Amino acid sequence: MVNSFPxxxxxxxxxxxxxxxxxxxxxxxxxxxxxxxPSIIFLDEPTSSMDVLSEKQMMELIxxxxxxVVVVSHRISLVDKFDKILIVKNGxxxxxxxxxxxxxxxxYYNSLYYKIKELENEK
Numbered sequence: 001m002v003n004s005f006p007x008x009x010x011x012x013x014x015x016x017x018x019x020x021x022x023x024x025x026x027x028x029x030x031x032x033x034x035x036x037x038p039s040i041i042f043l044d045e046p047t048s049s050m051d052v053l054s055e056k057q058m059m060e061l062i063x064x065x066x067x068x069v070v071v072v073s074h075r076i077s078l079v080d081k082f083d084k085i086l087i088v089k090n091g092x093x094x095x096x097x098x099x100x101x102x103x104x105x106x107x108y109y110n111s112l113y114y115k116i117k118e119l120e121n122e123k
Contacts, residue, residue, distance in 0.1 A: 022049030030058055040068040047078065076116040085109070 026049050033041055047055040059078060062069055071078065079085050080099040087095045087102060087109045095106035102109040
């Protein structure tokens with residue numbers, strides 16, 4: 001990512017990163033977090049401003065680190081790869097399990113997952 005900046009590492013970042021895109025700010029923030037080698041990370045919509053390729057790269061990086069990661073996300077393509085998923089509907093817990101078990105045992109998750117996958121395939 002830094003290689004795409006006009007001056008590479010010497011590029012001056014304005015206050016609050018206003019000269020960066022939302023995706024670039026998210027990448028930098030996530031990488032800064034990962035460099036500190038935390039034992040637990042909480043992320044809220046960590047890739048919401050990223051394109052598909054950047055999202056894939058960031059998620060691969062997250063899965064390589066050795067720590068607990070708690071993610072809040074509306075993107076099924078993100079959550080189905082985690083060890084455990086907590087699915088909430090109207091403020092109530094509908095299920096808490098692995099993706100494969102939720103697909104089998106949680107009708108709400110199953111329905112939501114396949115509806116979203118269908119929409120993604122239409123694009």
